[in-house]
Amino acid sequence: MTGSREALPDVDGSGLTLGDRAAIALTEYRAGNHQALGDLVREATPLLWHTVRAQGVDRDAADDVVQSTWVALVRHAESIAEPKAVLKWLLVTAKRAAWEAVRKHRDDEKRRTELPDDSPEHPMALPANDPPPDAEVLRDERDRILWTSLQKLPGRCQELLRLVSLADRPDYRYISAAIGMPMGSIGSTRGRCLAKLRTILDEQGDFSWT
Amino acid sequence: MDLTPEPNQDDEAVGHLSFDPKGVLDAEDGAVLTRLARAVGAVDPVPEGLVERSLFAITLAGLEADMMEAVYLDAPLAGVRGAAAAARADDAAPAEAKTITFTHDSLTVMITLSPSAGGRVRIDGWAAPAAGLDVELHRPGVDVVTTASDEDGRFAFDSVERGRASLVVRRTDGGGGAVSTPIIEL
Incomplete structure (x- = not known):
């Protein structure tokens, strides 16, 4: 059947995976070459986006979280000990920032629940889950x-x-x-x-x- | 090591025979995941321009300026959202002037965005405490434009194309570090 090989571009081990390319991008960035990082941003932003969205962050806040995750990578470029683990680092950073965004949003909602027409019987819906x-x-x-x-x-x-x-x-x-x-x-x-x-x-x- | 079964003429048979819960990915696993990736992208698409916003944010971060915080004096409903999101939400009323205040330690920068000829934007800024400041206007894919404030800390960019931007502020006398605003949507 056609398309089988296309569906499995990297299982044969000859190609670099996203994780490999992330490691290369960081190493290159440290050496002053920013091109590979730009390519990584293009490629891995969807992965970060869906990581953040899976934590129950609304679209506007998720937009900011993804950007700040990339900024954090640049800020920590020199201190990430293991370039091989940079993909994992990105995912963990995005996830933590997403939790923080959810927590902030909840605090915000909590303040609003003091409005008189809110009651325990009609709690404010928390955006804890994706629609x-x-x-x-x-x-x-x-x-x-x-x-x-x-x-x-x-x-x-x-x-x-x-x-x-x-x-x-x-x-x-x-x-x-x-x-x-x-x-x-x-x-x-x-x-x-x-x-x-x-x-x-x-x-x-x-x-x-x- | 490649343990993936070669795609065979008899695809059904290979697909099912090779399905071993403890096994390695087979061709159908790959196909399922590829299809799933498409579905994930269709159900919750990545916002348009997020990649460009991220690239721009990285460029600004590379300047190693401290980030200022946006304070919404005239748009309290913007709540905890970032400046970019708040500015996007305001897109519906581009004809009105809009004021955003940014703070960092002792420095406060207030900017007013107002319409300018040809659908462009005028930026009037005021920094406190008053000091001579160099103000750089950064935009994605465009050369940096610099202006100097007067002694009262006032500065302006007459006519700027709409789009994402960030201001980087430095004291003319070199005291203190550079600070930058979050990315705003002009």
């Missing part, structure tokens, strides 16, 4: 099956797989570590979340995903 993802935009039947199958997984599995899909497959372990989910079974590059998703997908019928 339900709108599967309406997915026109392809298999996309919708995939999306609804994903919703059947535990929340952290959903987050992990959404993020893993945006990076290169061998970066699975950096991303799992960054969001606090160890890889599970030794020697498995697939991980339990993907295995669970594949099981659910197989129950949906005999679709070819390649």
Whole structure:
């Protein structure tokens, strides 16, 4: 079938993964060459965006958090001990900043809950969760099956797989570590979340995903 | 080491036979993840211009100027959001003048943005305490423009194209470090 190789650009180990390119970008930046970092910003911003959004940050605040994550990378460029771990560093930094944004937003909401028409029976809704993802935009039947199958997984599995899909497959372990989910079974590059998703997908019928 | 099964003529058989929960990624895993990446991007798209805003922010960070904080005197509902977000929200009423105040330690900079001919923007600024200041206007992909304040700390940029910008302020006598405003949307 055509497209199989395209779908697996880096599993054969000959290509650099996003994690590798992030390490190179930092090393180059330290040496005064800013081009590679610019390329990394273009490539990894979607991954950071969805990392932040998964923490329940609204779109405007997430925009600021992603920018400040990149700024933090530049500010800490000299002190990041292990360039190899820079992708993980970015994800952890983005996630912490996202928590901070959520906390600030909650404090803000708390102050507003002192308004008289707020009561314990009608608590202010906290934007702790994303609005339900709108599967309406997915026109392809298999996309919708995939999306609804994903919703059947535990929340952290959903987050992990959404993020893993945006990076290169061998970066699975950096991303799992960054969001606090160890890889599970030794020697498995697939991980339990993907295995669970594949099981659910197989129950949906005999679709070819390649 | 490449443990990935080669795509076979009999794709269905290979796809299902190779599905081992403890195994390595197979071709269908890759296809599922690729499809998932597209779905993730479609359901919650990355905002337009976020990459450019990030690149600009990195460039400013490279200047190693201390970041000032934005204070919203006339737009309390802007709340905890950043200056860029607040400015974006104001896009609906571009004809009105808008004032933003920035603070850092003892220095306060207030700027008023008002419409200028040809859909451009005029920036009037005032810094306190009054001192001779060099004020740089940074914008993505454009050369830096510099102006000097008068002895009362007043400065102006007559006609600036709309878009993202940041002001970097330094004392003319070289005292203290440089400070920069967050990125604002003119």
